[in-house]
Amino acid sequence: MSAILVWILAIGVSTAALAVTAALKLQFIHMAIGAAVAVFMALAAIAEVRAADGNDARAEISLRHSGLVWIWLALSLFVTYAFLLSWRPWMSLFVACLLSGGLCLFLASTLQSASEGSLRDDRFARMARLIAIAQLVVAAIGLATLALETFLRQSIDTRLEGWAAGSLCLFGFLALVAISLNALRMEGEESAEGHSKSPAAPAGERLKSLS
Numbered sequence: 621m622s623a624i625l626v627w628i629l630a631i632g633v634s635t636a637a638l639a640v641t642a643a644l645k646l647q648f649i650h651m652a653i654g655a656a657v658a659v660f661m662a663l664a665a666i667a668e669v670r671a672a673d674g675n676d677a678r679a680e681i682s683l684r685h686s687g688l689v690w691i692w693l694a695l696s697l698f699v700t701y702a703f704l705l706s707w708r709p710w711m712s713l714f715v716a717c718l719l720s721g722g723l724c725l726f727l728a729s730t731l732q733s734a735s736e737g738s739l740r741d742d743r744f745a746r747m748a749r750l751i752a753i754a755q756l757v758v759a760a761i762g763l764a765t766l767a768l769e770t771f772l773r774q775s776i777d778t779r780l781e782g783w784a785a786g787s788l789c790l791f792g793f794l795a796l797v798a799i800s801l802n803a804l805r806m807e808g809e810e811s812a813e814g815h816s817k818s819p820a821a822p823a824g825e826r827l828k829s830l831s
Contacts, residue, residue, distance in 0.1 A: 627688060634692070634696075638784075639696070642705060642784040643705070650784060654790070655791050662798040665685035669806055679745045682800070682803035683725070684725065689795050689799070690717050692792065697713060697714045698714050700784050709785075713789075727747060752800040755796045755797075762793045766786055769786065
């Protein structure tokens, strides 16, 4: 329960701070807060995944943290553009982030329930892997779009009210990239270890039978 309260407070306080700095058009403070939150989320996810045992647990943790990043993006976009700034495309971006976060959290909860009930289902682990890959693709496209937009604009212009959404998406996507890459790398390492250990068992059994 304490961990849940910490996450609720972190997301709530950061969302409020991001909204205030966006309303005051303090771009660089807004970016600093977004970067700090993204780094915190990514490091928390990476540390928890590395401490977990088994692909199912790691997949559940990665999905849960990815869902929290998406929800943080959705809430920050909603508070900023529903009440403070005006930017036409914000609603579609908000809905996409909210649905992505809901999907990740639902799958994480389902995978956790299956693991606790000893109902192992490889479909959820495979789905978690596909989501991690999809997040990498979406984040890469988003980051490339932001880079192109920044290059064309040459500088941040506070008259273009989408700068706050761009800042949020920049650091949110980077956090998702870090979480997804770590999940895929840990899964690959465990699969490689499993393959390297699997031939040893038959060899040991043959030695025992010969002796």
